[in-house]
Amino acid sequence: MTAFGSRLVSAISDRSPLCVGIDPHPHLLRDWGLPDAPESLRSFGLAVVEAAAGRAAAIKPQVAFFERHGSAGLRALEDVLAVARDRDVLVIGDAKRGDVGTSVAAYGEAWLHPDSPLFVDALTVSAFQGTGSLASVFELASEHERGLFVLCATSNPEAAGIQLATTETGETVAATIAREVAVLNSAAASSMGSIGLVLGATIDVRDFGIEVDANTPVLAPGFGAQGGRLEDLRTLFPASAPVLAAVSRSILEHGPDGLVAAIDEAVATVSA
């Protein structure tokens, strides 16, 4: 096992920068001919794992759609994760967790500790209580060679108010987070950092004054249904850092039988 950042570079190089979302929204379940029930989350998730493995760098279960079914939904996610661990694909838990002290440490243990049934390769987190509030999770990730993606500048228009606010250094909130993450990555032992940023595919990082550090991975949601174009991936972020292009609905809407073809097409577009 090696640090997440290095594994991510290999996964993108060996396969593609594609990250396929597992978003079992009730509408999608219906389109797939599945009832809105925990067992459907399991079969939906497993279908995506099998189609994405060997093709995409990563899969990204949206935890909200599993939590929507309570503990039974989380149990289904655990089953999906158990299968994914044996496949040729990284798993990013899209949970956007955040808190302070022993509480945020407990979230870290839930998702980044090898003994947890929710163990994933990387987790999305929120720094509303300060990048420093996540320190215990950064340490846990490092210890177990896991990764994190910190929310930084997101695609939804309502986000600008907070993410463009000016901090005491004169930077935007987003730029401050990006700089603090870059510092953490520069202190890492591996050549590529394991703490990434979530940067929306439809934003212009220059609007936020963000310097995308060459050692900081990027998770970019917002391709497809949200307006980002996969063919623009290479020009979106002016840096040599690895960028994961997250695509969900526009692949998942092809149904279980159309998944492989839709993933192959997305890989071809993003690699062209």
Added chain:
Amino acid sequence: MTAFGSRLVSAISDRSPLCVGIDPHPHLLRDWGLPDAPESLRSFGLAVVEAAAGRAAAIKPQVAFFERHGSAGLRALEDVLAVARDRDVLVIGDAKRGDVGTSVAAYGEAWLHPDSPLFVDALTVSAFQGTGSLASVFELASEHERGLFVLCATSNPEAAGIQLATTETGETVAATIAREVAVLNSAAASSMGSIGLVLGATIDVRDFGIEVDANTPVLAPGFGAQGGRLEDLRTLFPASAPVLAAVSRSILEHGPDGLVAAIDEAVATVSA
């Protein structure tokens, strides 16, 4: 059933402003003589429910400590919630969830829909992606007469960088969130709003330029171990809005046999 804001006013008036945390941290489990296992989360949580019901306005399970045990931990939380629903106590799910679009709506359905096993009276949420990103959750809460507490100004020192940043209106991020929540509450049908703010017990709201609206409930963590003093509750927030004083460790450390006495003492202090 009435709107959450009205129920909260009644609960504080009938019992006390105390909100007892359910934080089954591994250290506390050990102090209680319990192994670090899902079954212990259940008995820990049920003990707090029984001790707090009829005395405290609310209980506040910290979801991170349940999620730490995966689906089995969440199952234990569901059992605790099922018992709490029949007791004389409001339940605030301290999950600090946040996302956009259908994902954040799914979190809302997990915690605020009557058919969900995780159904609670109110949920804590994070607005890092903008107060507007939570719109679907506000609607769901209103529909089912549930409440929300939006993270606003928190007690941990690392939070100041983001929460004190200046938005385009010239306000701090925290003040902007407080104002946007007040507007939402002014449009509510009930006399007391159901969307509250999380304001740390150790901060001075004036430092953040926050106007605490008289129709906006406050959840104030940080009493006890974190330095806030229960005897200061009435002077902490210069408003007539209902304030819940959240206390966790300094009550829970008294163990299962000392819970009732510790809660009675906290109620006496906060009501003096």
